[in-house]
Amino acid sequence: MAMLGYAGQILKIDLSTGKIEKEALTPELARKFIGGIALGAKLLNDTVKPNTDALSPGNVLIASSTPLSGTALIGSNKTDWTSKSPLSGLAQTATSGDFGANLKWAGYDSMVITGKAARPVYITIFDDEVQIHDAGHLWGKDVYETSDELWDKYGDTCTVFCIGPAGEKLATISMAYTNKISTAGRKGSGAVPGSKNLKAIVVRGTKGLRVAHTKELLAKADEIYERYLQDPLLKRWMDLGTTISVEQYSREGKVLWKNWRESYPADRQSSRFSVQQFMEIRDVSIPCLLCPLGCKVLYNVREGEFTGLETLQSCNMGAFLSYGAKFDLSSYNQIAKCHDTANRLGLDTVEVTCVLDFLIDLQEQGVIDEKVTDGIKLERDIDTLLTWMPKIANREGFGNVIADGYTGVFTALDQEVAKYAVQRRGGSLDIDTRGIFGVEAFGIAVGVTGPHATFALGPTMIGGRDIAWLRRYCLRMGMSEGELDSVFSDPSGFNVARLTRYVERWNALLACMGICNRAPLARLYSLPLITELYSLCTGLDLEPTELLSAADRCVVLLKLFNIRQGATRKDDYIPERNFTEPLYILGEESRMRDYYETRRLTREDIKAFIDDYYQERGWDKEGVPTRKTLTELGLTDYIEP
Amino acid sequence: MTVAKTKEKRAGKEFPILVYPEKCTGCRTCQVRCSVRYLGEFNPFKSYIIVARDHGKRTTSLDFTDDCIWCGYCARFCAYGALVLKKSAKSGKGSK
Numbered sequence: 001m002a003m004l005g006y007a008g009q010i011l012k013i014d015l016s017t018g019k020i021e022k023e024a025l026t027p028e029l030a031r032k033f034i035g036g037i038a039l040g041a042k043l044l045n046d047t048v049k050p051n052t053d054a055l056s057p058g059n060v061l062i063a064s065s066t067p068l069s070g071t072a073l074i075g076s077n078k079t080d081w082t083s084k085s086p087l088s089g090l091a092q093t094a095t096s097g098d099f100g101a102n103l104k105w106a107g108y109d110s111m112v113i114t115g116k117a118a119r120p121v122y123i124t125i126f127d128d129e130v131q132i133h134d135a136g137h138l139w140g141k142d143v144y145e146t147s148d149e150l151w152d153k154y155g156d157t158c159t160v161f162c163i164g165p166a167g168e169k170l171a172t173i174s175m176a177y178t179n180k181i182s183t184a185g186r187k188g189s190g191a192v193p194g195s196k197n198l199k200a201i202v203v204r205g206t207k208g209l210r211v212a213h214t215k216e217l218l219a220k221a222d223e224i225y226e227r228y229l230q231d232p233l234l235k236r237w238m239d240l241g242t243t244i245s246v247e248q249y250s251r252e253g254k255v256l257w258k259n260w261r262e263s264y265p266a267d268r269q270s271s272r273f274s275v276q277q278f279m280e281i282r283d284v285s286i287p288c289l290l291c292p293l294g295c296k297v298l299y300n301v302r303e304g305e306f307t308g309l310e311t312l313q314s315c316n317m318g319a320f321l322s323y324g325a326k327f328d329l330s331s332y333n334q335i336a337k338c339h340d341t342a343n344r345l346g347l348d349t350v351e352v353t354c355v356l357d358f359l360i361d362l363q364e365q366g367v368i369d370e371k372v373t374d375g376i377k378l379e380r381d382i383d384t385l386l387t388w389m390p391k392i393a394n395r396e397g398f399g400n401v402i403a404d405g406y407t408g409v410f411t412a413l414d415q416e417v418a419k420y421a422v423q424r425r426g427g428s429l430d431i432d433t434r435g436i437f438g439v440e441a442f443g444i445a446v447g448v449t450g451p452h453a454t455f456a457l458g459p460t461m462i463g464g465r466d467i468a469w470l471r472r473y474c475l476r477m478g479m480s481e482g483e484l485d486s487v488f489s490d491p492s493g494f495n496v497a498r499l500t501r502y503v504e505r506w507n508a509l510l511a512c513m514g515i516c517n518r519a520p521l522a523r524l525y526s527l528p529l530i531t532e533l534y535s536l537c538t539g540l541d542l543e544p545t546e547l548l549s550a551a552d553r554c555v556v557l558l559k560l561f562n563i564r565q566g567a568t569r570k571d572d573y574i575p576e577r578n579f580t581e582p583l584y585i586l587g588e589e590s591r592m593r594d595y596y597e598t599r600r601l602t603r604e605d606i607k608a609f610i611d612d613y614y615q616e617r618g619w620d621k622e623g624v625p626t627r628k629t630l631t632e633l634g635l636t637d638y639i640e641p
Numbered sequence: 642m643t644v645a646k647t648k649e650k651r652a653g654k655e656f657p658i659l660v661y662p663e664k665c666t667g668c669r670t671c672q673v674r675c676s677v678r679y680l681g682e683f684n685p686f687k688s689y690i691i692v693a694r695d696h697g698k699r700t701t702s703l704d705f706t707d708d709c710i711w712c713g714y715c716a717r718f719c720a721y722g723a724l725v726l727k728k729s730a731k732s733g734k735g736s737k
Binding site for chain 2: 074214286
């Protein structure tokens with residue numbers, strides 16, 4: 001009998017042999033690894049051998065649902081995607097899209113794809129019926145064309161996951177997409193299926209899901225929904241999505257351009273990318289499954305340049321940061337055009353724009369000339385983006401180099417150019433550490449999934465939060481008195497490295513439950529509530545501390561995975577330029593300083609922070625989880641002899 | 642549910658929902674809520690409301706099966722204004 005709250009099976013597909021297996025998810029595995037990203041981390045470790053080439057058949061593509069997904073709990077339907085990143089060489093995870101809910105309704109908690117098909121294929125998962133089909137007719141088609149063709153064939157109740165030309169060409173700055181709009185994460189998530197000759201996966205689940213305590217769960221779901229409706233910013237969030245932060249970010253100088261040298265002028269933002277201008281292009285909401293927020297939208301260009309263009313936008317803020325500001329575009333119409341081009345090709349918006357911005361900087365500094373870039377002078381404008389994105393996705397000319405991101409450029413040119421780049425392990429940063437140095441900034445240095453601060457987003461994105469506020473936030477994350485003491489006994493107010501460890505634990509737990517990190521949804525959930533919901537769904541009674549341990553297990557397993565793929569302490573760092581050069585924020589020179597801006601941060605300070613972080617996690621000086629830590633987490637199977 | 646049973650449940654009621662399919666985003670919350678309330682499982686394919694989404698045209702048609710007993714429960718959870726409970730029908734709340 002299937003476990004309640006879980007589908008009870010793991011679907012395993014080996015594309016090399018065509019073998020399809022269904023394994024039971026045991027209650028022991030469920031209790032220990034919960035679901036979502038922790039289950040993904042476990043399956044990643046158990047499937048991928050040490051030092052595996054991320055683009056070889058030995059890598060894996062994992063999609064996991066969570067114990068809460070597919071139920072009526074709002075904002076808890078995310079899918080966790082896991083693999084080894086071909087861009088960073090580290091574990092790659094993303095909590096995104098609603099593939100997992102449909103997978104779960106079809107009868108599977110996780111899907112594990114290994115091997116490589118002899119020719120392009122796509123997979124269909126319709127409940128018990130799982131098939132591999134020839135995808136010769138789809139290969140070469142873009143994300144929109146592929147999704148539409150598969151919806152036409154299988155119906156619109158399916159969730160469609162697919163890659164575009166960039167993924168097919170193994171661009172390590174490619175992405176895979178769900179329902180044309182949600183991505184399976186950055187850092188080459190399109191190239192992993194591409195390397196397996198896997199063009200798409202179509203899933204539809206009609207089996208549904210039963211939970212242990214339906215009536216009580218619905219009562220809780222009602223209560224959560226009522227609280228959600230009380231959010232004073234709800235209407236604004238529903239209208240604007242992530243655009244809600246554009247003006248504030250711009251005013252505070254958090255929008256950067258010119259290869260991480262200065263903030264984008266606030267007056268340009270207000271004249272070109274105002275809320276009013278956004279609303280002119282915004283059409284309907286395109287929500288994830290079972291989501292009342294609908295922060296993703298349809299862009300509809302109704303007049304002016306590119307009139308008639310309609311395209312789906314997942315993160316409006318990200319599109320502004322990447323295209324609008326970095327490339328000095330003139331309007332949301334231009335953003336829509338660039339976004340549409342990248343989405344169709346299956347390119348990673350952030351990496352493409354950061355690497356092009358870096359190359360523009362190299363040309364401006366006189367380090368390289370136009371000959372390097374196929375005789376084309378790179379400019380901060382739409383023409384450069386529209387010229388280069390297809391070249392990158394199709395690996396044409398110098399686009400073949402850019403397709404492999406910063407690492408590709410360093411290899412093709414001279415490693416010396418690396419000193420001009422702001423990156424870690426080949427991936428661009430989310431946040432500049434010379435702005436506000438909170439957990440989000442420090443997380444860039446030590447994050448187990450590279451510089452994309454997957455787990456370190458939270459309380460210190462805004463500067464100057466007082467200690468009382470931070471302590472309340474920590475209590476909601478379920479920190480114990482001892483943990484609070486460890487973080488807040490620092491003379492500066494709090495120790496950012498030690499706090500990072502607990503913020504990561506909290507975000508890992510949210511990911512294990514598939515809870516979206518958009519503020520109106522994430523803030524509805526606390527540790528006691530999540531514990532109760534888990535019990536109501538599954539009938540398994542776990543203590544809150546057991547759930548936190550599962551979240552820790554997730555991060556530790558990802559760390560162990562990285563170590564087995566060759567990562568060491570040297571891979572935990574802040575880019576050198578951030579120590580040597582100032583960032584100009586709204587015209588003022590800004591150097592890397594502590595959160596409360598009382599002192600400059602040096603390399604020694606960062607080294608000490610990394611030591612603190614490892615210590616707080618129970619890792620040794622080299623960042624290796626100790627035998628004691630692994631034993632405490634019940635991971636003795638992973639202790640190296 | 643039998644036809645007779647459905648008729649019995651509908652007796653004396655007016656259809657309690659104003660339906661605006663052009664506002665539907667296809668999130669399927671209504672379906673999942675309906676299925677769990679009446680069939681005890683989270684399953685949009687077993688709902689008494691049918692949400693037919695056309696991803697290409699971005700349009701949705703909304704329909705109700707013959708088993709629908711016009712309780713209006715689904716409309717309580719429509720965040721996009723596609724299902725609106727008529728004022729005359731706003732009464733009991735909470736999960737069954």
